[in-house]
Amino acid sequence: MQGKIVTISRQCGSGGHSIGSELAKRLDVPFYDKEIIEMAAKESGFQREFIEETGEHMNSSLLFNIARHVAYAGRGNYEDYQPLQDQLYFTQVKIVKELAGKGSCVIVGRCADYILRNRNDVLNVFIHADMEYKKNHCLERGQFSGEDAEDMIRRRDKLRADHYRYYTDEKWGASTNYHLCLDSSVFGIEKCVSIIEDACKGMYPAS
Amino acid sequence: MQGKIVTISRQCGSGGHSIGSELAKRLDVPFYDKEIIEMAAKESGFQREFIEETGEHMNSSLLFNIARHVAYAGRGNYEDYQPLQDQLYFTQVKIVKELAGKGSCVIVGRCADYILRNRNDVLNVFIHADMEYKKNHCLERGQFSGEDAEDMIRRRDKLRADHYRYYTDEKWGASTNYHLCLDSSVFGIEKCVSIIEDACKGMYPAS
Numbered sequence: 001m002q003g004k005i006v007t008i009s010r011q012c013g014s015g016g017h018s019i020g021s022e023l024a025k026r027l028d029v030p031f032y033d034k035e036i037i038e039m040a041a042k043e044s045g046f047q048r049e050f051i052e053e054t055g056e057h058m059n060s061s062l063l064f065n066i067a068r069h070v071a072y073a074g075r076g077n078y079e080d081y082q083p084l085q086d087q088l089y090f091t092q093v094k095i096v097k098e099l100a101g102k103g104s105c106v107i108v109g110r111c112a113d114y115i116l117r118n119r120n121d122v123l124n125v126f127i128h129a130d131m132e133y134k135k136n137h138c139l140e141r142g143q144f145s146g147e148d149a150e151d152m153i154r155r156r157d158k159l160r161a162d163h164y165r166y167y168t169d170e171k172w173g174a175s176t177n178y179h180l181c182l183d184s185s186v187f188g189i190e191k192c193v194s195i196i197e198d199a200c201k202g203m204y205p206a207s
Numbered sequence: 208m209q210g211k212i213v214t215i216s217r218q219c220g221s222g223g224h225s226i227g228s229e230l231a232k233r234l235d236v237p238f239y240d241k242e243i244i245e246m247a248a249k250e251s252g253f254q255r256e257f258i259e260e261t262g263e264h265m266n267s268s269l270l271f272n273i274a275r276h277v278a279y280a281g282r283g284n285y286e287d288y289q290p291l292q293d294q295l296y297f298t299q300v301k302i303v304k305e306l307a308g309k310g311s312c313v314i315v316g317r318c319a320d321y322i323l324r325n326r327n328d329v330l331n332v333f334i335h336a337d338m339e340y341k342k343n344h345c346l347e348r349g350q351f352s353g354e355d356a357e358d359m360i361r362r363r364d365k366l367r368a369d370h371y372r373y374y375t376d377e378k379w380g381a382s383t384n385y386h387l388c389l390d391s392s393v394f395g396i397e398k399c400v401s402i403i404e405d406a407c408k409g410m411y412p413a414s
Contacts, residue, residue, distance in 0.1 A: 123393075128383050175380050176335050180402075181388035186330075186410055195387075199402060203393055 004029075004104045004200055005119070007112040009164075009172070010127040012156040013134030013143070015184045015192070017108055019127055022193045024106040027200070032099055033108035036092060044091040046084075054085055055092060056109050057159035089167055109160075113178065114168040123203055125196055126178040133185030179203070211236075211311045211407055212326070214319040216371075216379070217334040219363040220341030220350070222391045222399075224315055226334055229400045231313040234407070239306055240315035243299060251298040253291075261292055263316050264366035296374055316367075320385065321375040330410055332403055333385040340392030386410070 006023060010016020017033055024031030037051045044051075089111075096115045099105055100122070113124035129137070135149045144152040164172035175181050180199050182192050213230060217223020224240055231238030244258045251258075296318075303322045306312055307329070320331035336344070342356045351359040371379035382388050387406050389399050 126382050126388075173382050175333050175382040175385070175388035176390075178382070178388070179390040179393045181333075181382035181385070183383075183386040186386045187406065191406075195402060195406060198405065199394065199398075 004203075005100050005116060005122045006106045006125060006196065006200065007116065007122060008106065008108045008125045008127060009113060009178065010108065011129060011134060011173070012153045012160070013138040014127045014129040015137055015189050016127040018189050019184065019192045019196070020106045020108045022189065023196055026193065026197055027104065027106070029104040029106060030099075030102075031106045031108075036095055036099075036107075036110055039095045040088065040091050043095060044088060046088060046091075050084075051088060054088055056111075057156070057163050111164055111167055114164075114170065123180065123196070123200055124178045125199075126173060126175075126181040127184050127192065128173065128181065129183060129185035211410075212307050212323060212329045213313045213332060213403065213407065214323065214329060215313065215315045215332045215334060216320060216385065217315065218336060218341060218380070219360045219367070220345040221334045221336040222344055222396050223334040225396050226391065226399045226403070227313045227315045229396065230403055233400065233404055234311065234313070236311040236313060237306075237309075238313045238315075243302055243306075243314075243317055246302045247295065247298050250302060251295060253295060253298075257291075258295060261295055263318075264363070264370050318371055318374055321371075321377065330387065330403070330407055331385045332406075333380060333382075333388040334391050334399065335380065335388065336390060336392035 004027075006020075006027075008016050008020040008023075010019075020033060021031050037048060037055060040046065040051050040055065041048050092110050093115050096107060096110055096112050099107065100112075100116050100119065113122070116122045131150060131153070134153050138144050138149050138153060139146055143149075161172040164170065170177050173181075180196065182195060184192050187195065211234075213227070213234075215223050215227040215230075217226075227240060228238050244255060247253065247258050248255050299317050300322050303314060303317055303319050306314065307319075307323050307326065320329070323329045338357060338360070341360050345351050345356050345360060346353055350356075368379040371377065377384050380388075387403065389402060391399050394402065
């Protein structure tokens with residue numbers, strides 16, 4: 001596959017990471033998910049934990065705002081400084097564009113669909129699933145405790161949606177923002193991968 | 208194919224009708240789109256034109272409301288009468304359920320995804336496309352004049368979205384309301400049909 005990029009946006013617990021990873025293997029192209037966190041840490045000097053917490057989530061917590069004030073302290077006019085969250089976002093924009101510029105790949109999250117909107121070789125995919133599936137998926141991976149899983153999943157997706165809205169002015173998960181949306185609780189991981197692989201071929205018949 | 212129903216919701220001009228029709232041929236199952244208008248006319252006694260105008264569109268025009276008042280005139284308490292639009296909706300609900308009860312089929316529009324939500328043998332698909340594609344598709348079919356096409360398409364989709372919201376309390380076109388969403392301007396009619404056909408198999412491997 002030459003000159004093809006697949007972006008995968010996904011609800012928490014929908015298996016988007018696994019789908020992206022398996023797709024990249026099948027297409028024999030690089031896969032970028034958490035890797036972008038490492039790159040952003042290197043590029044920006046931000047802590048890995050800060051990037052993990054803030055890179056895809058709207059962060060308006062008190063603690064975050066205090067951290068911002070501390071960071072600005074004594075650095076002149078407050079207004080002159082780009083908020084840390086914006087700095088991180090634009091670091092990720094730079095990284096995503098650079099990765100796409102290198103050639104075919106699969107990128108999970110990071111508003112990559114929006115960041116790469118001016119390219120014509122990108123397939124944008126959104127993966128969602130019903131709550132039962134997402135809960136089980138998270139519990140199997142030990143991501144949340146059984147009692148809190150549902151609340152945590154909703155919260156995580158709310159923060160992702162807010163983040164996407166803030167930086168793109170678009171609605172996260174609206175079908176019209178993606179070329180292909182799939183319910184992984186109905187198709188399963190394997191079938192989602194093969195549908196996306198097939199869709200890639202349909203999109204660029206020349207490949 | 209046994210016991211499978213595909214519902215296709217679609218933006219105006221996205222080619223959803225053609226996709227559904229071709230899919231039904233390939234699956235060798237009945238196809239229902241405008242046919243439901245004829246059935247609803249027979250069942251309800253409403254004029255074909257009224258059903259075409261109101262069956263999938265929120266109709267709050269002055270003319271419609273006047274017609275409603277006229278229809279109620281002298282029939283006792285106004286509140287006792289179900290608005291005509293509701294009468295038509297529930298006629299269509301009955302028809303869609305009956306059609307699904309007969310066996311495998313492809314149904315376009317009519318909130319069929321929502322009406323059949325309690326069945327577990329239904330694949331819900333949403334087809335959308337970019338405005339350029341939709342405009343060309345409508346103009347080729349002589350549906351609107353060139354000058355008005357874009358406004359008419361937006362208006363038609365707005366009325367469909369309002370109608371869906373009113374009767375389902377859900378958002379029309381939100382990816383989470385469908386198992387599969389496709390951008391027909393990226394894949395084309397043929398490829399959309401084959402992706403849906405493949406997805407049917409993925410959903411019910413036993414078939």
